[in-house]
Amino acid sequence: MKIIISPAKSFKENKDIPTEDILFKDKTQYLVNKLKKYTMNEMGNLHGTNDKLTEKAYYDYQEMDLNNLKNPALFAYDGLVFKQFKREDFDDLDYLNDHLYIISPLYGALKPLTAIADYRLYFDNKDIDLYDFWKDLIYKEVYKDNDTIINLASVEYAKTITDYLKDGDRFITIDFKDVRDGKLKSIVAWMKQMRGKMVKEIISQKIEDPEKIKEIEIDGYKYDPYNSTSDRWVFVRDNQ
Template sequence: MNEHKNIATDLYTEPIFIKEAEVLIKELKRYDPIQLSSLMAISDKLSELNIVRYHRWKKTHNMDNSKQAIAYYDGEVYKQINSEKFNGDELRFIQQHLRILSGLYGVVRPLDIIQPYRLEMGIKLKNKKSNNLYNFWSDKITNYLNEEIKNQKDKSLINLSSKEYSQVVNINNFNGKIVNIIFKEYRNGTYKIIPFNAKRARGLMVRYVTENYIDNKESLKDFDYGYSYSEELSTDLNWIFLKDMI
């Protein structure tokens, strides 16, 4: 979370699953710092920070206590998206085309305002519905994405999320096609997924899509930020992009 990053718009939307987020916050408030540290495998310092965040969290979101998601998230993926450089048209485009999976909020649109938190999708947080977040979110997220693609001619979702997050979508109940984007680099005589670099590449592709206003998946094959599409290694549902080491 980066409280100092700014984007070129004051426009915002409210999170879709705010009631569900409140349910999870109530569960998180039950934890003390030691318990939270154990649950999330984080340091005592991070645990204490997030205990404070959970207790400050308010169901009512506004620009006094919240911030647009695309301006708040600050991991390696989001550093490469570089949303601070987007103009108004690009921000409107990304709002229409990008959906972010979240352990707390379920699905977040880029301009949805959120409050600071830590809750990865893979965390086994017990709740009223189950012992983990996958069961809590799977039907809600899958149904939401079905509504999102209902009017789309191609009925395709481009998956740029990690497996930890993407597996929350029930592919058996998803009414479309999920195309997984996989980035590999040439190392020691073969092409491998390098996790840290793959994260950065996913962010770069989001930036590429936004800056070029791409709304046709075939145009993704022209992505050239250090990688090139491999027709030979790709399948209908798994698109492979390769990077040769210099």
């Protein structure tokens, strides 16, 4: 069983954990070389960023050296998903590294200990068709062991896999919803936090049978069989 998650926009230095090389170094280097040729204005137009973010993205690429990366991906991203765990939550880094992927527009598929540098690049940019660029490479990497995939990524990132699913591939999306005014609603901030907490629970407990995930209860969210399907499992919290 493997888990996939989305990356984050924010980044923090964390060089105290051993790292490993990028899985698709040649492909990533191609993108880096391309982006290094962008002018400051072109970099800003790529994602419609303000001057401060544009300048940072521009110089991040100018200074990027894929032969000198030190930050392990899982502990370098700093968004809501990644704030739900820390290094000390995982007593077996080898197990963690073998059971989780982070989907990235720049790096393709990242393992938790893959070394990365800070960057700004999204699939919904205004210049490069990154879905076409990566084609089925990410899918093939994630499914190379014919595992069940537990999807805790957003639609934008899961698309790198779902577009290539074949008969027999087991791909289970986990969703989190809150009961508000008698209706089920997705609260983005809570959903992101629960994705991170679910990663921590599955990995720390070393869960190998997907059915065992249904037994997990986090912050009041419980598996709801009535609103779930075979490939989309909904965890619901009733605040009423």
